Amino acid sequence: NAGVTQTPKFRVLKTGQSMTLLCAQDMNHEYMYWYRQDPGMGLRLIHYSVGEGTTAKGEVPDGYNVSRLKKQNFLLGLESAAPSQTSVYFCASSYGGHNQPQHFGDGTRLSIL
Amino acid sequence: TQLLEQSPQFLSIQEGENLTVYCNSSSVFSSLQWYRQEPGEGPVLLVTVVTGGEVKKLKRLTFQFGDARKDSSLHITAAQTGDTGLYLCAGAARGGTSYGKLTFGQGTILTVHP
Numbered sequence: 001n002a003g004v005t006q007t008p009k010f011r012v013l014k015t016g017q018s019m020t021l022l023c024a025q026d027m028n029h030e031y032m033y034w035y036r037q038d039p040g041m042g043l044r045l046i047h048y049s050v051g052e053g054t055t056a057k058g059e060v061p062d063g064y065n066v067s068r069l070k071k072q073n074f075l076l077g078l079e080s081a082a083p084s085q086t087s088v089y090f091c092a093s094s095y096g097g098h099n100q101p102q103h104f105g106d107g108t109r110l111s112i113l
Numbered sequence: 114t115q116l117l118e119q120s121p122q123f124l125s126i127q128e129g130e131n132l133t134v135y136c137n138s139s140s141v142f143s144s145l146q147w148y149r150q151e152p153g154e155g156p157v158l159l160v161t162v163v164t165g166g167e168v169k170k171l172k173r174l175t176f177q178f179g180d181a182r183k184d185s186s187l188h189i190t191a192a193q194t195g196d197t198g199l200y201l202c203a204g205a206a207r208g209g210t211s212y213g214k215l216t217f218g219q220g221t222i223l224t225v226h227p
Contacts, residue, residue, distance in 0.1 A: 042217035099144040104155025
């Protein structure tokens with residue numbers, strides 16, 4: 001069981017470069033989420049999706065874009081990377097609705113120089 | 114904006130000791146979830162508490178949801194080195210448009226020394 005798979009696991013970018021983080025889930029979950037995790041700040045929601053073709057802003061959406069063209073995939077894009085976006089990024093998925101647990105990938109560690 | 118204050122941020126104890134982690138908010142949550150995260154991995158769900166006053170036990174771990182559904186605690190009895198990790202509480206928003214969104218606390222880094 002793969003669950004939630006994130007690629008790449010590590011990446012170093014220069015300021016101004018762009019990149020896309022890929023998240024894939026094989027549990028047929030409707031809802032998917034992108035978080036960033038910084039020391040002492042827990043997990044903060046960047047964007048989320050409640051179904052194929054739909055996306056919405058979370059708590060810290062600035063500087064990021066997302067797309068959900070297929071139900072199993074959720075892409076997070078950085079158009080022009082900034083040092084403040086250095087973080088560990090986690091993707092999660094859930095069946096949706098109240099009180100459902102979220103299933104997380106193992107994260108992408110991104111450094112912006 | 115809902116906030117969850119988790120304390121303490123760091124906890125360093127000896128094997129065999131007991132400990133409690135707290136999660137507090139001024140907001141009411143539909144449920145409270147506790148996750149454990151190990152280095153290099155994503156968080157993994159430990160438990161979900163839904164009813165005010167609910168107590169759930171998972172071996173040596175006891176989880177409690179406050180009567181008003183604004184706070185929660187995690188108590189570990191006789192900690193073991195295998196309990197070392199980052200513990201995160203997360204509150205699920207109420208209402209039909211919550212879309213399963215979670216508000217996470219800052220996390221508690223627990224280190225259990227042999």
